[in-house]
Amino acid sequence: MSAPVDTRTGRRRRETGVVLSERRRSERRLGWWLAGPAFVVMLLVTLYPILQAVWDSLFNFRLTAPGDKSFIGLKNYGVILTDSLFWRDLGVTSLITVITVVVELVLGFALALVMHKALKSLRGFVRTAILVPYGIITVVSAFAWFYAFDINSGFVNNWFDWVPGIGPDLNWFADTWTSLSVIMASEIWKTTPFISLLLLAGLAQVPDELTEAAEVDGATWWQRMQRVILPNMKAAIMVAVLFRALDAFRIFDNVFIMTNGAYGTEVLSLLAYRTSIGRLEIGLGSAISVLLFLCVLIICFVAIKLFKVDLAGAQGGK
């Protein structure tokens, strides 16, 4: 998230075209004094465990055999990267990420429009109602979805038996695709409010004069949306996508509760959990965690690069 801030200060410097004034320099110093302690604490609680994990990942280390710990270099990474299981889990994770983020973006945008346009008197109520799923603890919502679809206790098979393919004998959690659909539906239900809230903030920033001017010029609703509102919201959309993509990529709770990774539904964070916590293979598990971390970094990097492009595009007044 540092990128947009950097570009803005950079731009400002370019605009003023002079060396920082005394006042700005002291302001910046004050800023460091204020933010510094928090920054140091953050480094301690995030950087230290990350480095520890990187270090551990170079060992063959099993918690229940502390005496057999041995340095094996990058062998753990070799085992993981040549194992089809890792790639399958990476595929499942990416699939969940892409589908949920896309669906959430569309739904979230629709909800944001509803919230934006809702009558003043209703706005508070609508916002609260939309936010309810986001307020529920993920594990609780995962259980709710699990029991709804479970073949023994669920009501879904009963209620929706008029849909072709759904009937009393459909065991949702016995097949990869049906389980994944329930897992993704639950994710989408739960986090669409978050994305819609971010988009609502973006929507509120689009100046009314622009849309009104477009309307006066005879632009249709779709044209206004495409040419005025969306380009002006690009930054908000990218923030929403980045946040959700990072979140979705680290999905754990829903899979853990509903299938525990059975029948091809395992995701990367669950693999890391099962290896370090379940098998107590600290070395191998740390290596998976490090790879997961690298994946997240890559997503971040790609998104922030896109982000910059978009910002520049918006500036160029397309």
Added chain:
Amino acid sequence: MWRGARWAGITAAASALLLSGCGPADSTPVLTWYINPDDGGQAAIAEKCTAAADGRYRIQTTLLPSDAAAQREQLARRLAASDTSMDIMSLDPPFIPELAEPGFLAPVPEDTAQKTTQHTLDGALAGAKWKGSLVTVPFWANTQILWYRKSVAKAAGLDMSKPVTWAQVIKAAKDEQKYLGVQGALAESMTVWVNALVESGGGHIVENPEASADGIRLGLESEAGKKAAEIVSTIGKEGLGGPGLATQAENESMLQFQGDKGSFMVNWPFVWPATNASVKAGSLEKSLVEDIGWALYPQTEAGKEARPPLGGINLGVGAASTHVDLAYDAVECIVRPEHQVEYFVTNGNPPSDSTAYDDPSIKEKFPMAETIRQSLRQSAPRPQTPYYNEVSTGIQQNWAPPSGVDPATTPKTTTDFIIEVLRGERLL
């Protein structure tokens, strides 16, 4: 308002501290007993033994997660970190070697072993040992028996007074168009089933359980392993386990057994109190209980004594505990036969001590107690290896769902998979 709430909070916290005994004057050593969730039976025994200790110690129970694998995770992590509060632990037998091998468990004193295992049933005693010596004290022992609906067995013409085989049970369920109660979910219950099938066929999943990770040999590629795969695959492929088989563990199969399609089911004795409780609560008909019969676990091969699954809980003492002597003293108290009887009657968990079964209150509450005792005598533990988690998960991943099992290939793929995992050549 906020201020008031804060003061209320501080007062509450302070009084909680005082009430919980953080105040002065109480220097009685406190023994922490990590218990698996039950119906309050272990807490009741803890109270009794605290009273019996007469001020020498106080036993405090702490709840572990409900899932056996999650219990193991928590215990192993605490033990590896030399947590001094690990005084007494309720341990699932398959995980004992993993904790005993690195020396996480304090050795059982000679006289404790003498006092507590005199009348222990063979199966339970075998599960308490590692490399030939006792490392935990058996508390209660569990085993699976064959539950059946008398009406279905009668209609199928099966004589249940004699031991039955899997082939007979499968045929009966098929002829009567009912569902068989087995556990086909990708979970520990799958290993329990496969192990019983393989052991009953005369084989072992792990041939040399005490070997190191590199040296372990599996026994699945044998006649017994193939036979086990045939049974699992037939039930899966012919849909005999019902539509929910692939996600069905013990509780789900009990629910199915209680329904209209129930016929035969292999399951633990908890089924009996649970079914009676449902009848009492009015959710099941009383006629159902009268229709339920029980017999020994089905044989894999006709005429060859079945080796039913073994479960239960043993008590271990942490090596890092600061009160090892007192802890073993408490363990001796906890596992007394009268406490085991009480635990069976109130919580439905069978005793590991064979003399406990002669108690009249047990016969009254559990008419199948004799079957359970006999089943425990015949039972076989799951592979006792420090790498049990890898072996078990490897089996689960290859044998669930049952419809995917192929007798010609599954034993071999499972063996190759587990061996590669144990050598650290692939992920699990």
